Amino acid sequence: MDKLCSNNTSIHNLSFKMWTNLHAKLHQTLKDRHLLPKEKNLLIAVSGGQDSLCLLKLLVDLQSKWGWKIAIAHCDHGWISDIGMAAHVQELSENWGIPFYLKVAPMMKETEAAARKWRYQVLIEIAQNNGFTEVVTGHTLSDRAETLLYNLIRGAGTDGLGALTWQRSLTSNITLVRPLLTVSRWETWEFCQQFQLPIWEDIVNANLDYARNRIRQELLPYLKDNFNPQIETNLAQTSEVLKAESDYLEATAKTILETAIHADKTQLNRLILQTIPLALQRRVIRQFLHQITIRQLNFEQIEAVVNLINAPRRSRTSSLPGNMIAEVQEDWIIMQKST
Numbered sequence: 500m501d502k503l504c505s506n507n508t509s510i511h512n513l514s515f516k517m518w519t520n521l522h523a524k525l526h527q528t529l530k531d532r533h534l535l536p537k538e539k540n541l542l543i544a545v546s547g548g549q550d551s552l553c554l555l556k557l558l559v560d561l562q563s564k565w566g567w568k569i570a571i572a573h574c575d576h577g578w579i580s581d582i583g584m585a586a587h588v589q590e591l592s593e594n595w596g597i598p599f600y601l602k603v604a605p606m607m608k609e610t611e612a613a614a615r616k617w618r619y620q621v622l623i624e625i626a627q628n629n630g631f632t633e634v635v636t637g638h639t640l641s642d643r644a645e646t647l648l649y650n651l652i653r654g655a656g657t658d659g660l661g662a663l664t665w666q667r668s669l670t671s672n673i674t675l676v677r678p679l680l681t682v683s684r685w686e687t688w689e690f691c692q693q694f695q696l697p698i699w700e701d702i703v704n705a706n707l708d709y710a711r712n713r714i715r716q717e718l719l720p721y722l723k724d725n726f727n728p729q730i731e732t733n734l735a736q737t738s739e740v741l742k743a744e745s746d747y748l749e750a751t752a753k754t755i756l757e758t759a760i761h762a763d764k765t766q767l768n769r770l771i772l773q774t775i776p777l778a779l780q781r782r783v784i785r786q787f788l789h790q791i792t793i794r795q796l797n798f799e800q801i802e803a804v805v806n807l808i809n810a811p812r813r814s815r816t817s818s819l820p821g822n823m824i825a826e827v828q829e830d831w832i833i834m835q836k837s838t
């Protein structure tokens with residue numbers, strides 16, 4: 500279901516146009532990072548929670564300075580816990596006189612991951628069908644810190660630790676933008692209180708069965724109280740640094756892979772790989788294996804192939820996903836089906 504509602508009646512909440520530190524901070528971030536250029540068509544993803552409401556109010560207040568066209572998108576996952584949420588966001592958009600797009604999931608999404616995947620799909624669809632070039636979300640500095648901890652605990656490498664980025668391409672002409680990555684959840688809450696924004700309390704956020712909620716409500720407060728009051732900011736900054744480093748290493752590895760790979764795409768030249776540092780060897784091997792469609796690799800499997808770079812002739816790995824093995828033949832590491 501796809502629905503557009505627009506209403507240009509009184510914009511009662513928006514008449515209160517006070518300029519706060521958060522307005523100034525966002526305005527400066529947008530100028531410094533060129534995140535949302537002037538005159539763009541912005542589709543703001545609003546769940547109804549404090550972060551996306553804060554984002555919405557800030558962008559609406561900055562709209563006249565930047566000349567954007569703004570609309571709201573809400574995705575209804577069909578969960579019982581979300582009953583009333585879509586109507587709440589729709590009412591807000593009507594009161595504020597902002598065009599509103601609603602998508603309702605045809606079938607209830609069973610997991611958080613499935614819901615997220617569907618959400619991005621439908622946000623792209625709405626943007627594509629209605630000429631929006633930027634999809635904007637309310638992810639905060641606190642989300643960034645939580646994502647870093649979540650991925651660290653799961654054993655992610657540098658790429659996973661720098662996962663939540665300021666922007667990324669959703670399609671060739673639609674960009675996902677997260678302008679609140681230097682704003683904490685505490686700041687968005689205070690802002691919502693100040694402007695009496697009608698926050699929708701998502702009861703799923705209170706469910707401690709979810710690892711993310713335990714990180715937010717138990718682990719981070721513990722680390723804050725017992726280790727470092729600035730932990731959220733520090734983790735978010737670490738994530739920012741790691742993102743730049745992993746981008747650089749990935750791009751360098753890609754260039755090396757292009758010179759080391761054989762024309763038949765199944766062999767890698769060991770002499771070239773022997774001259775580069777271990778950090779790059781691992782990335783070249785991983786990119787190579789991804790290219791030949793071996794994707795779900797664990798640490799040991801990548802290390803087994805990396806070890807072949809300096810191994811004696813005829814060495815080989817044990818079986819890798821996809822029933823493949825890697826074997827040394829002269830100066831080459833060769834991928835083949837295991838027999």
Ligand SMILES: Nc1ncnc2c1ncn2[C@@H]1O[C@H](COP(=O)(O)OP(=O)(O)OP(=O)(O)O)[C@@H](O)[C@H]1O
Nearest residue numbers: 544545546550551572573574575615635636637638
């Ligand atoms: N049901 C929804 N409809 C529209 N936008 C949403 C919805 N849920 C979340 N969003 C957008 O995504 C942002 C992040 O929300 P949340 O942290 O709950 O999602 P997440 O699944 O953890 O994020 P990610 O997409 O990075 O995994 C919100 O600030 C909002 O902009």
